[in-house]
Amino acid sequence: MLDFYPLAKPVFHSLDPETAHNLTIKMLSRGLTGKIGRPQRFDRLKTNVFGLTLSNPVGLAAGFDKNADTLCGSLAxxxxxxxxxxxxxxxxSGNDKPRLFxxxxxxxxxxxxxxxxxxxxxxxxxxxxxxxxxxxxVGANVGANKDATDRTADYETGVRRLYGLSDYFTVNISSPNTPGLRALQSKAALEDLINRVLDVRSEKVAEGLARIxxxxxxxxxxxxxxxxxxxxxxxxxxxxxLIVSNTTIERPQSLKSTxxxxxxxxxxAPLMEPSTTMLRRVYQAISGAKPLIGVGGIASGLDAYCKIKAGASLVQLYSALVYEGPGxxxxxxxxxxRLLREDGFSNISDAVGKDC
Structure with a gap:
């Protein structure tokens, strides 16, 4: 499969980051993927998670396609x-610009x-x-408006309106960029939020719709x-x-950029180690009872494999595409x-949590 991103990268990186991001969205929405060839399919990578059958466990994280403009282009x-x-x-409109670095x-x-x-x-x-x-x-990641007086109600509204249109939902309570949002991770608030969102699903199932x-x-x-x-x-x-994890507010001492x-x-990349540690701790805390999606710092097959062995049934990436391109x-x-074959695993599911 040919990847033309190495030729285009200097042009994209000469642009303001948000301008480059918006240009990428427009290109993908028009079917311009920057590469030629059909996606590869590997039997070892086929998996069933959350009752969904996936051709492979590698997903695109939320935040890239905020408005569902590039679903087919991204899947391609x-x-x-x-x-x-x-x-x-x-x-x-979100926060004031510049807001992407x-x-x-x-x-x-x-x-x-x-x-x-x-x-x-x-x-x-x-x-x-x-x-x-x-x-x-296709998953739908739902959140709350910044000025909402009842943020939990916003999540209910999102799930209710989109129910039946996506294959799964993600309740995003962990973005650091909406003041007070992370407070929904406290036990009482999270319990209330989850129960109210689950009640919406129960209503929809009672109406004859599938369980999402x-x-x-x-x-x-x-x-x-x-x-x-x-x-x-x-x-x-x-x-x-659970999806483990969102972006971090920490700033490692190792950072060099201005x-x-x-x-x-x-x-x-700096999020790979701490997010994988968090993933392993969560997997152990729930004794592997429910599937996890590992996110943070993935830029190679080995990174993805580390997440899977730490407890992830699926993985997601986004930031690495900025530097490595769609290929x-x-x-x-x-x-x-290849890593699964070398370790003797016949399917990706066999490797989940093996480091735990």
Whole structure:
């Protein structure tokens, strides 16, 4: 498979990061993927998680396609699933610009977008209209408006409006860029939120619609008490799993780039180690009872494999695409297949949690 990103990268990196991001969205929405060839398929990478059948475990993380504009274009890159959003009930412009920063020396990104998106109605229209030639799993990541007086009600609204239009939902309570949002990870608030969202699903199932998996995305900056509380709620409710983790507010001493002190969430290579440690701790806290999606710092097949052996049934990436381009997805799949074969695993599911 040919990848033309190495030729285009200097042009994209000469642009303001958000301008380059928006240009990429426009290109993908028009079917311009930057590579030639059909995505590879490996039997070892086929898996069934949350009751969903996926051609491979490598997904596109939320935050890239905020408005579900590029579902088919993203899936054409070879992802097994893509997650669009975060979407809020009302459109909102997000935080002031500049709000996206490349940390090139660190292969990292800082963003403080603040859930900028076109709102539920636009998002629902895109989900309703998408028909990708080769299919693919699509998730909807829902959030709360910055000015909401009842943020939990915003999550209920999102799930209710989009129910039946996506293959799964992610409840995003861990973005550091909406003031006070992470407070929803406290035990009482999270329990209330999850129960209210699950009640919406129960209503829809009672109306004859299918049961759609609902996941919760958590932060990488949690304490032992936080992990214990989240594990208790995960095990005591019908939530289907967790995504570990969102961007971090920490700033490692190892960062070299001039933008390292910008406010917002840090993602990319520096997040690989702490997010994988958090993933392993959460997997152990729930004794592997429910599936996890591992996110943070993945830039190679070996990175993805480390997440899987630490407890992830699926993985997601985003920031590494900024530096490696769209051909990275196929390389990760190929390397992951080779690593599984070398270790004697006949299927990706056999390797989940083996380091735990």
């Amino acid at each position: 890159l070879g992802f097994g699933f893509v997650e669009a959003g975060t979407v809020t009930p009302k459109p909102q 490349r940390l090139t020396k660190d292969k990292a990104v800082i963003n403080r977008f603040g859930f900028n998106n076109n709102g539920l109605e636009y998002f629902a229209g895109k989900l309703s209209a998408h028909k990708c030639p080769n299919g693919g799993i 998996p609902i996941l919760v995305k958590i932060a990488p900056d949690l304490t032992d008490d936080d992990i214990r509380d989240i594990a208790d709620i995960t095990l005591s409710t019908e939530i289907d799993g 933008s390292k002190e910008e406010g917002g969430g840090l993602s990319g 990275l997805v196929e390389k990760i799949k190929s390397d992951l297949n």
